[in-house]
Amino acid sequence: MDDAKDTVLIVDDNAENRALLGEVLKPYFHILITTRGEQAIRVCQKHLPDIVLLDIMMPEMDGYEVCRRLKSDERTQAIPVIFLTAKSQIADEQQGFDVGAVDYILKPISPPILLARVHTHLRLKQAMSDLASQNYILEERVRERTHHLESLQNATIEAMASLAETRDNETGNHIRRTQRYIKYLAEELVRQGLYVEQLSPETIENLFKSAPLHDIGKVGIPDAILLKAGQLTEDEFEIMKTHTEIGRNVIVSVESAIDFKCDFLQFAKEIAMSHQEKWDGTGYPQGLKAYEIPLSARLMALADVYDALISERVYKPAFTHKKAVSIIKKGQGTHFEPAIVAAFLAIEQQFKETARTYRDEGFHEASFPSGNQNKG
Incomplete structure (x- = not known):
């Protein structure tokens, strides 16, 4: 297993869809598969996949609720979620974005579109992670530089003041x-x-x-x-x-x-x-x-x-x-x-x-x- 590969979680209750998605994605990613919403949430909390492909119409808990719960949990809220569905109404798409999804792919799935979207969102996630890390490094450098400047300022002030104090015994x-x-x-x-x-x-x-x-x-x-x-x-x-x-x-x-x-x-x-x-x-x-x-x-x-x-x-x-x-x-x-x-x-x-x-x-x-x- 190539540890450098990103991990994709597929959440779909339809066996044919799971097979198709696995066949398209397996050459490029580690694959995790679940069939129910509650199970998907537990897998995300335990394994923290890099991206989730989430069906909307599922028994017990639909994809909207799964996404909502993932985004409300600090442990999983940064994982991008792409909805996979046959629902093509604008209101359905809007609901998906409202609960925190980053994209919406219509069924039947086009393998080239699927791969392109997944790669794009993984690159975007990595870029955002790199930016956050860079911001943290910059903030640390600013804090360190500020501390050095304050120490220098305080030492200079005391030295200047001592010129007068020592002359006055x-x-x-x-x-x-x-x-x-x-x-x-x-x-x-x-x-x-x-x-x-x-x-x-x-x-x-x-x-x-x-x-x-x-x-x-x-x-x-x-x-x-x-x-x-x-x-x-x-x-x-x-x-x-x-x-x-x-x-x-x-x-x-x-x-x-x-x-x-x-x-x-x-x-x-x-x-x-x-x-x-x-x-x-x-x-x-x-x-x-x-x-x-x-x-x-x-x-x-x-x-x-x-x-x-x-x-x-x-x-x-x-x-x-x-x-x-x-x-x-x-x-x-x-x-x-x-x-x-x-x-x-x-x-x-x-x-x-x-x-x-x-x-x-x-x-x-x-x-x-x-x-x-x-x-x-």
Whole structure:
């Protein structure tokens, strides 16, 4: 037996028809034969023939019902069915196509027509199978390529952000902490029914990815100012404030180099430019107020301040989590949007645990008391 041959199932209750069909097809195909509809369904489920030649007028179950049941079963629905019948009315043909048949051959059977139709539908089935396989391969390649590009993008973002963080005596953990803080805040706002349309899962993921670039503009600030241990003079502070616009311009230059809209870069640009704005309009660089400040930047403002408070800097010691929470509460309605502060207070323990998990070297456990200490 030639395993390369396709298998044809003949379903006909007439012995003469079965003999004729077998004689014509046997030189080219493996042949299976049944005489009843229920038997045909069982054979298809067990052997999965490549094509079915199905008589319509049979006892107990007619060909229409057999075809309908084959097409309703995931195991057999891809097997092409050709009806063989003496019924020549248009309505009969239409009914056959309606239940899922691919062709309709009238009796008495013409051997050349039969062979031509069977070969044609087998080639079509193979082509469709090849196309499906090719589509699957292409989809896998796209998924793999997308994964590689996302990994490269994430590594590039972290490398770019680290340029600024390391110059400011900070570490990559500051990046990891703040991007998680902003994600937690966004998710909590959604849980509270706020900004649901603005904070889709895709948007929150983009915020998570773009947050590390909030201080990229610090690469343009002189070390004498950026690393100064004492209080900045007014002139020095004016220079320090330019890191927001420098960061925005860096990201704008990236946008100009691509020919498509990128939501990730839009959020990165908003955060870099406006994360130092304050709810009451006293922030910089533009003095934006309340909802004039992009939501992404309003979220980043709280995330960044919390991390600055609980981290040691050249100009300050690390505050405790409790002290940081107290300062942020006092900034509600002045520095921060009230709704975002409320969201923070609802999940402050997540912030605390994130700060512990991604702590810097030299981290002081005393800043985050555990055990039966008061919450805060």
